[in-house]
Amino acid sequence: MHQISDDRVDAWFHALSDRTRRDILRRVLVTEQSVSSLARNYSMSLTAVQKHVGVLERAGLITRRRTGRETLTRGDAGTVRSAAQLLTELEAVWRERIARIDDLLDAEADPAPTPPSHPKD
């Protein structure tokens, strides 16, 4: 588990306290989008949408990257990671599976003791 500071939690709740920001986050968790294409979903100015994106970014919920003249926005779950990082995450999945096999074998080799019928003196 990650240690999460109170400040970070406050920032999340502030960021998620607004319906538009929740909607933006939901969209960019699915696909990376430019701020201008996001803005087309709302009846507000591009600047207003940019402000919402800024709040989400400061809360660490989304990341932005520039490509050419566009700024692309993406939910943090989808942050681009290197092949090395990805294989390390996959390794964790397999390590857990292996640990569960080990637990299964352990439980079998050393069955849970049945409660003693006579308490020990």
Place this chain on the structure above:
Amino acid sequence: MPVTDISHDLDALTLTITAQFAAPVQRIWDIYADPRQLEKVWGPPEYPATVVDHDLSPGGRVTYYMTGPEGDHVYGYWNVLTVEEPSSFSYEDGFADESFAPNPEMPTSTCVSTFTEQDGTTLARYVTTFGTREGLQTVLDMGVEEGSRSAIDQIDSLVA
């Protein structure tokens, strides 16, 4: 820790992980041959797996779903490629819809599991290969995104 060796091949997007289990090869094989044992070791505790179809033979299918903390389901399948009991089997692992039809928009991986005897213990080698970096990332993000979305939906209903 029973894991004895790990190798990452960044170009081939292949993870090779080797473990040594204190049990004979046939005992390890039986875990995969028995759907009730397989589901104990496949899914994480917060996403327990339920194996539905289980045909561990070449061309056969194994289907399963995992149940999340919100009661949400993730459906998956194995297309079994090769089987040499009790020493190896390989399969294509992918995501499916509720009827277990493969989801063509989701990436698949290929897994080769090999079990060899060593002094009464089993060396198990698992080789997992992804076609693309994006495919691997999509699979790893599945749980994270499902989790984030259900959390946001909950907040939505709280403040609505």
